[in-house]
Amino acid sequence: MTTEPVSAGGDPRRLLSEVRSLAHRVRVDQRMTWVALLVLAGVTFVGIPFDWLGMTVRCRPDSSCEFARRGALYYWPPALLLAYAAIAVSYVRAARARGLGARVLPYVIAGAATTVVFTAAWVAAPLYFASHPESMQRLSYWWLVLDRLVSPWSMIGIALVVLARIERNIGLLLFTLAYLALVLLVLPMNEGWGLAGWGLQAQFAVPQAISGAVLLLGAVGFFTAARRRQR
Amino acid sequence: MTAPGTPDPDAGHPVNGLDEVVHQRARLGILTIAHEAHRVEFGYLRTHLELTAGNLSKHLSVLESAGLIEVEKGYEGRRGRTWITLTATGTTALANEIARLKQLIDRVETSNGQ
Numbered sequence: 126m127t128t129e130p131v132s133a134g135g136d137p138r139r140l141l142s143e144v145r146s147l148a149h150r151v152r153v154d155q156r157m158t159w160v161a162l163l164v165l166a167g168v169t170f171v172g173i174p175f176d177w178l179g180m181t182v183r184c185r186p187d188s189s190c191e192f193a194r195r196g197a198l199y200y201w202p203p204a205l206l207l208a209y210a211a212i213a214v215s216y217v218r219a220a221r222a223r224g225l226g227a228r229v230l231p232y233v234i235a236g237a238a239t240t241v242v243f244t245a246a247w248v249a250a251p252l253y254f255a256s257h258p259e260s261m262q263r264l265s266y267w268w269l270v271l272d273r274l275v276s277p278w279s280m281i282g283i284a285l286v287v288l289a290r291i292e293r294n295i296g297l298l299l300f301t302l303a304y305l306a307l308v309l310l311v312l313p314m315n316e317g318w319g320l321a322g323w324g325l326q327a328q329f330a331v332p333q334a335i336s337g338a339v340l341l342l343g344a345v346g347f348f349t350a351a352r353r354r355q356r
Numbered sequence: 357m358t359a360p361g362t363p364d365p366d367a368g369h370p371v372n373g374l375d376e377v378v379h380q381r382a383r384l385g386i387l388t389i390a391h392e393a394h395r396v397e398f399g400y401l402r403t404h405l406e407l408t409a410g411n412l413s414k415h416l417s418v419l420e421s422a423g424l425i426e427v428e429k430g431y432e433g434r435r436g437r438t439w440i441t442l443t444a445t446g447t448t449a450l451a452n453e454i455a456r457l458k459q460l461i462d463r464v465e466t467s468n469g470q
Contacts, residue, residue: 137458137460137461137464138461140381140384140457141454141457141461143385144384144385144454144457147388147389147404148388148389148391148392150404151389151392152392155393223400224396224397224399224400225394225395225396225397225400226393226394226395226396227394
């Protein structure tokens, strides 16, 4: 540590470079990315039995089935709101312990807003299709993608994009884009996935377990990276 | 004389618009960290700016007198804690200083290129 007064002014390039480096250091010290991903992974795993037990399935003699994911609808809105509150508290506490303020509020607001959007969409869709049953026959691939977009698993990803933006965290942005591509385009979150003979509940559990595992792996990866930086 | 953080509109060269209070390595560092952190504790500033407690206190007094920061003292358990927050004037002063520094760099690069 220096006891001499620091010289005034200096090379503008050096000063700007120091300003950027200090700002980056603060942003890195404020991050708790792994906690956010761990909480969201936990919420995803806990949601599987709720979806399984709360799903009502009615199969007709022609082997076509109708189902309603009531368990997921009742579980996810409060679970997500609690998860965002828990993430906010852990961010604020960790930042405070390090001697910093936290910038997590926009993420929590985005999380709450996406929760409202998903809930409204899941309530509105069955009401619409009940009064327009013919439109169910004309659903395109992109409607299925839109349906996945307004699911809680995708909404987690949308809110994570906001977190990556406020943290200016390129690693989290890349992870989130890959996660969103997975839950929107690869995993059949709204159709189910599994072997022949599996029940509908089990088929819906598989993509949820995969998305939870991806979030958990992300949490482990960001935790390891944060530990390495501290050494 | 202009208020701290307000660039002199008559200043032609970017150097003339630099604010003496802000254009100082440690004070610029304090403003940068406080801006990025929203709120920063004395100990964090001391560690990351590599200053002694006495030196840091002097710089904080200068910034507080100029109305660029607010200093809040309190306790967490038995431990005394001092938190620093940037004021709206401080935010403007920091933005102006960074803009002036960029202008200076542009000028130097333009004159070197000629």
